[in-house]
Amino acid sequence: MSSGNLPRTQHPELFRWSPALDPADYVQARYSVTSVHDGEATALGMAMEQSAGTVMIRGYVAPEQVERWTIRVLAIEAQAEPPASGLQPYQLATDVYAEQQQQAQTWSVTLAIPRVLVAGKAAQLFNVVVGELPRLGFLTRFRLEALALPEDFGPGPGFGVAGIRARLQRPQGPLLCRSMRPAVGLDADTMARLNRDVLEAGYHLVKDDELQVFADNHAFRQHVEAMVAARDQARATTGERKGYLANLICEADELAERWDIIKTLGVDGALVAPALQGFSTLSMLARERRMPLLAHNTFSDLLTRHPGWGIEHAVLCGLYQAFGADWIVTSGEYGATDGVGMEDAWPFGRPQRAMPILQGGKHPHGLPAYRAAIVSDDYMLIVASWVDGHADGLPAAARAFRTAIDAQLPA
Structure with missing residues (x-):
């Protein structure tokens, strides 16, 4: 019309x-x-x-x-x-x-x-x-x-909270993850050392940053190989299962080969950006049930933040879950220590199927507030700034954060 x-x-x-x-x-x-x-x-x-x-x-x-x-x-x-x-x-x-x-x-x-x-x-x-x-x-x-949406609409998460915990051998407590910063300008050896050090100091997993860019699929393979090697070294040193999530935010004609690369190299999970790449891309990968998928929020906040135009954030999260996301990024203010976002309910009921992610300015003293916001310990924290700029250095800060998380676990 x-x-x-x-x-x-x-x-x-x-x-x-x-x-x-x-x-x-x-x-x-x-x-x-x-x-x-x-x-x-x-x-x-x-x-x-x-x-x-x-x-x-x-x-x-x-x-x-x-x-x-x-x-x-x-x-x-x-x-x-x-x-x-x-x-x-x-x-x-x-x-x-x-x-x-x-x-x-x-x-x-x-x-x-x-x-x-x-x-x-x-x-x-x-x-x-x-x-x-x-x-x-x-x-x-x-x-x-x-x-x-009906319960059978879309593939749903291939792994969800239970599957993520089983893959990382982490049965309880929030997961601690560092996003690779700086996302650009850093050589692979230095990035691999950063990953190894933060994992050996107690982090459960690391993830590529959404802004990392690779000239071609050969460069992508070299990066992934270096990050997987750093993960494996940390596993050997600590005796703990460690994880690495690779960035699959790429052009449509690059996706199939990059997906094959990370499957072949044994990556633990992948980032996709449904608002950029399409929800059908998320759904397509989720149906393979090969690894947990993180639905990244890049571009999507343009759809959710304005009160007069767009889509409610909870609706978008529900769609992420329906079409296969295992991790979903909560809105920016969620879990803030000043109480902003505390009244918002995580939109999946209890128990959650997908695992929510809290990020942005998170620190150990905020753990009680984060738990209150999610109403459980089934969430992942992405923390880079707090450890990167800590006066005692990155490894010591990572150990302190991990100690704080372990201290709140039930005996």
């Missing part, structure tokens, strides 16, 4: 919920939108935009052909006016029928989306649940607030 206007339909019943429909055949999505049209017109327009907006063409299309494919409006509720900063609406100069515009109002709209329309596929899910809705000229704010 025209992105600026609302269409007229002679069969609005095809876009309204009916008791005759089976809820199990639908995925429910709830949106908070501000519109210059009334709630019903807005909701019907959204449903038509993302499904079979054309239901009748004489001699070609009949309503009964598309009725199982149409999105249905489940609920419409008026909401309090949001703060200022919405976009300006627009209307295109076309012959498409348009409702009379009114003063913008905010609505909670719940849509029932046919499962056949999303086909259980990651890219198609985003194509339908969000798609071109933010382009609609009559919407001045748009936020996907909830998405209720």
